[in-house]
Amino acid sequence: MTTPPFSPVFWRDKRIPFVELRKVADGRHVCYALHSHPHWSLGAIINGKSTFRYRNDNFAVGAGDLVVMNPEWAHACNPIDNHSWSYLMMYVDTQWLTNLRFQAGLLPTPVWLDLHTAVLSDNRWFDRYCHLADCLLNTRSAVTNKQGELEAFLSGLMHELATQPINQQPATADVLTQLSRYIDQYATEDVSLETLCALSGFSEGHLIRSFKQAFGFTPHAYLVNRRVQLGQSQLKKGTPIAEVALNAGFSDQPHFQRAFKRRVAATPNQYRLGSANEKIHAADSK
Missing domain, CATH: 1.10.10.60 (Homeodomain-like)
Incomplete structure (x- = not known):
């Protein structure tokens, strides 16, 4: 039996337990209800266009865009009118990423603070994300290389996102x-x-x-x-x-x-x- 083209690929490695990657080559049949994750998430639109609902905001995103999701923030990303759509999603353990930000001097204490960026349209970071995904999915790449690439990418990205404009969210009662x-x-x-x-x-x-x-x-x-x-x-x-x-x-x-x-x-x-x-x-x- 052949695998349908829209079947997702999930990459995990027990030696790098703080990250998971999902790849969807044909997302025309993919439809998400509103949901959230306990970890921080970063997506890349590889091809096509989609809607990105993020809490109370809605964005139109397309190929070359990165979408950024804080832990436990409700969101849904879905294709537009059955158009071609493919994407990558990376899920990073929140505490691990918190420690990375703290050690980089981006947090005053090792306690998670939400990031303010929802969509990042920057070819440099998009290309680096795709390179990282290829590295993680490559069965011939050594685990030390994968972890090094991952830490270098996320460290750089956290510094980049720290410079983005702040969109303050109201405090929850x-x-x-x-x-x-x-x-x-x-x-x-x-x-x-x-x-x-x-x-x-x-x-x-x-x-x-x-x-x-x-x-x-x-x-x-x-x-x-x-x-x-x-x-x-x-x-x-x-x-x-x-x-x-x-x-x-x-x-x-x-x-x-x-x-x-x-x-x-x-x-x-x-x-x-x-x-x-x-x-x-x-x-x-x-």
């Missing part, structure tokens, strides 16, 4: 932050709107509006997104899909499959196969 942490803690359980209203003192309508304004999601959508993130983490470890579905709080595997595909634009099995590919990459890049 403490009560909403506390509610999001409550959902994080009990994501695998049934978290009712009534419970969240009791904890916050808000009416249902006010809670939904305020929460969506702060995080880009309704409380329920935030909960499902968090469950999908938990599922991704377990799939990376090779856990069977049916077991992952129940561990992440879904009622059954089909429910998990649907929610996962809407937010990751890949099936759980496609994502999980990246774990098997790790072994191939690790063996070939020694």
Whole structure:
């Protein structure tokens, strides 16, 4: 059986656990629901055009653009009118990148601060990103070379982004932050709107509006997104899909499959196969 042209490629290497790369050669059939990641993300539009929704803003992006996503910021990037579209996405562990920025003198303390840039249109950085992606995907490239290229690229990019104009975001109310942490803690359980209203003192309508304004999601959508993130983490470890579905709080595997595909634009099995590919990459890049 041949692999469909729009099947995503996920690159991971256990010896470089703080980075993951996704490549989609034909994204015309890819469609994302609003979602977020616990890590910092950087995308490159290789071909075609797409929309980029980032919290409450919308951007039109095309070939040569880099899109920058802070941890936990709601976003969705989708093709326009079934036009040709291909892209790369890199996901970097937030704490690792925080330490890199701190050691470079770009942060006063080793605590994450959001970056203000959403879209970077700069051929130099686009070309360097593509070069890095080729290096990571190259099974003949040594792991030390991959890590060196990665650190050099991200160190330089963090300095570049530190010079970009600041677009200050409004602060999130403490009560909403506390509610999001409550959902994080009990994501695998049934978290009712009534419970969240009791904890916050808000009416249902006010809670939904305020929460969506702060995080880009309704409380329920935030909960499902968090469950999908938990599922991704377990799939990376090779856990069977049916077991992952129940561990992440879904009622059954089909429910998990649907929610996962809407937010990751890949099936759980496609994502999980990246774990098997790790072994191939690790063996070939020694």
